[in-house]
Amino acid sequence: MRQFGVLLVKELREALRTGKLIWLPAVFVLLGLIQPISAKFMPDIIAAAGNLPxxxxxxxxxxxxxxxxxxxxxxxxxxxxxxxCLAYMGTISGEKRNGTAAWILVKPVPPLAYVASKWTALCLIVCFSFALGYGAAWYYTDLLIGEADAATVIGSGFLYYAWLVFVGSMTIAASAWIRSPAGAAFTAFGLALVLQLVQGLFENRLSWLPSELNSAAIVGLTTGESSTWTAAAFVLAIGILALMTIAVKGANAAKP
Structure with missing residues (x-):
C-alpha cells in the first residue's frame, strides 16, 4: 500500500510538471463553454456576419x-x-523507452501497484477535468438558457465520466504493449469510436456495450428518458478489470 501511495504521488507530480493538470482541464472547460454560449448567441452571430437581405x-x-x-x-x-488518449498515450510506453519502468520495477515494486497508481491518477485527473468542463457548461446553460433538472444532469455526468475512464483505461492498456505512444493513443481512440459506431448501429441488440453509458448520458439529457444501462455498467467494470490485467502483464514484461 505504501508503494502504491508513493507511486500515486509521483504520477500526480509528473502530471503537474508536464502541464497535464493544466491543459487537459482547459480543453474540457473550453468545450463546455462553447456550446451554451453559441446556442444563446448564434442568431446574433449570424446577423453580425452580414450578407443578409x-x-x-x-x-x-x-x-x-x-x-x-x-x-x-x-x-x-x-x-x-x-x-x-493523447494525454495518456505514453503512460507506460514512454517509461519503457526511457528506462524508467525497468528502474522502478527492478525494486520491490509489484507491477500491480505500478499500473494501479497510473490508473488512479487517470481517474482523479479525468474527474477533475470533466467536472470543471461539465460544471462550466451547466453553469452557463443555467445562466443563458434556463434551468436543467439537477438529478438528470448529475446522473448523466456520472455515466459519461465512467465512459471516459474506460477510454483512458484502454489507452493505458495499449500503452503497456505498443511501443509507440501515438500508436497507443490512436488504437484506444479508434476502439472507442468503433464501440460507439457498433452500439449505434445495433442499439437494440448491443445495449450492453460500455459505449451504452455514453449514449444513455446524452439521451437522458436531450429527451429526459432513462435508458437500461445496468448491463453496460457491469460490462464496463469487467472491461476495466480486464484492461488493467492486460496493462499489468505488459508492465511486467518491462522488468529486466
Missing part, C-alpha cells in the same frame, strides 16, 4: 437546457476523448 429576421429556436448539455457531452465524445 434588408429586413431579414433570423429565428433560430434556442434549444432546451438538457439538449444543450447533451450537445456538450457530444463535444466531449470526440475532442475530449482524443485529448485523454
Amino acid at each position: 434588408e429586413g431579414a429576421v433570423i429565428q433560430i429556436p434556442i434549444p432546451r437546457p438538457g439538449e444543450v448539455l447533451g450537445q456538450v457531452l457530444g463535444q466531449f465524445g470526440m475532442i475530449g476523448m482524443l485529448a485523454i
